[in-house]
Amino acid sequence: MWRLVTSLTALVSSSKSSILNQPASTLKIWKSLTTETPILARHGISTHDCTPFITFVLGGPGSGKGTQCAKIVETFGFKHLSAGDLLRREIACNSKYGSTILNTIKEGRIVPSEVTVKLIQREMESSDNHKFLIDGFPRSEENRIAFERIMGAEPNIVLFFDCPEEEMVKRVLSRNQGRVDDNLDTMKKRLKVFEAWNLPVINYYAEKGKLHKISALGTEDEIFEQVRPLFAACEQINSKTLLFLEGQ
Numbered sequence: 001m002w003r004l005v006t007s008l009t010a011l012v013s014s015s016k017s018s019i020l021n022q023p024a025s026t027l028k029i030w031k032s033l034t035t036e037t038p039i040l041a042r043h044g045i046s047t048h049d050c051t052p053f054i055t056f057v058l059g060g061p062g063s064g065k066g067t068q069c070a071k072i073v074e075t076f077g078f079k080h081l082s083a084g085d086l087l088r089r090e091i092a093c094n095s096k097y098g099s100t101i102l103n104t105i106k107e108g109r110i111v112p113s114e115v116t117v118k119l120i121q122r123e124m125e126s127s128d129n130h131k132f133l134i135d136g137f138p139r140s141e142e143n144r145i146a147f148e149r150i151m152g153a154e155p156n157i158v159l160f161f162d163c164p165e166e167e168m169v170k171r172v173l174s175r176n177q178g179r180v181d182d183n184l185d186t187m188k189k190r191l192k193v194f195e196a197w198n199l200p201v202i203n204y205y206a207e208k209g210k211l212h213k214i215s216a217l218g219t220e221d222e223i224f225e226q227v228r229p230l231f232a233a234c235e236q237i238n239s240k241t242l243l244f245l246e247g248q
């Protein structure tokens with residue numbers, strides 16, 4: 001379990017372009033209620049503190065975000081938080097926002113930031129994991145800014161699954177999972193919303209040097225071979241940081 005407590009100064013220097021140097025500096029310390037981190041403790045950080053590693057997973061509807069997240073979880077042990085799944089869970093359990101969320105999803109529009117960020121926050125803070133894949137969020141600049149304000153954190157990396165529209169339409173219409181938004185009418189609206197609201201977020205992270213654009217065409221395994229090196233590099237820098245600290 002994690003609880004946000006305070007800011008952390010950089011453990012490693014940061015560079016805009018390299019995934020290996022993403023910002024410990026912009027993240028907050030999360031107080032772990034369960035895990036011991038003795039190396040950090042020797043460096044003046046409480047034995048139960050650690051920083052979360054946050055990945056935003058973006059891409060149009062049906063681009064394969066959820067499919068690739070499952071592979072990342074399996075290979076690298078991340079906690080997968082699909083914003084859409086969290087919202088659908090609210091509908092299923094008849095929460096006070098349930099009917100509003102249902103109508104919003106049917107229309108392919110974006111649920112108010114406060115609702116979505118609170119759901120993500122609850123999941124992150126109650127997780128034993130500290131590596132998060134946040135799938136399908138932020139959907140707009142307003143979402144992004146609300147996340148930064150409420151969580152006091154930024155993503156370490158952002159994945160963008162780039163997929164042609166006709167392929168996304170084909171995949172969504174043959175998904176067959178009983179989703180209320182998997183129909184041509186809603187799909188057309190979702191594509192418009194994606195272009196108008198989600199692309200600016202993608203451009204924002206591209207300008208910040210955090211975006212990793214991945215071609216979403218090909219087999220699931222071929223696409224994962226583009227994803228794998230990104231996380232393998234992160235694991236490498238993590239173990240190097242720990243070795244460096246151990247040597248101090």
Ligand SMILES: Nc1ncnc2c1ncn2[C@@H]1O[C@H](COP(=O)(O)OP(=O)(O)OP(=O)(O)O)[C@@H](O)[C@H]1O
Nearest residue numbers: 060061062063064065066067171172175218219220
């Ligand atoms: N590389 C691929 N080639 C063909 N079909 C794929 C590929 N990746 C995923 N699919 C299929 O396409 C459909 C959409 O995939 P997925 O649910 O992962 O997309 P998504 O980006 O999470 O969509 P949404 O934004 O609507 O949640 C699923 O039926 C999935 O099995």
Ligand SMILES: O=c1ccn([C@@H]2O[C@H](COP(=O)(O)O)[C@@H](O)[C@H]2O)c(=O)[nH]1
Nearest residue numbers: 083084104105108109110111116136137
């Ligand atoms: O941050 C979010 C995520 C999702 N929504 C709404 O849910 C549907 C489905 O989302 P998927 O990621 O495709 O599962 C989406 O079209 C939005 O209506 C949202 O509002 N905010």
Ligand SMILES: [Mg+2]
Nearest residue numbers: 065066082084
């Ligand atoms: Mg999905």
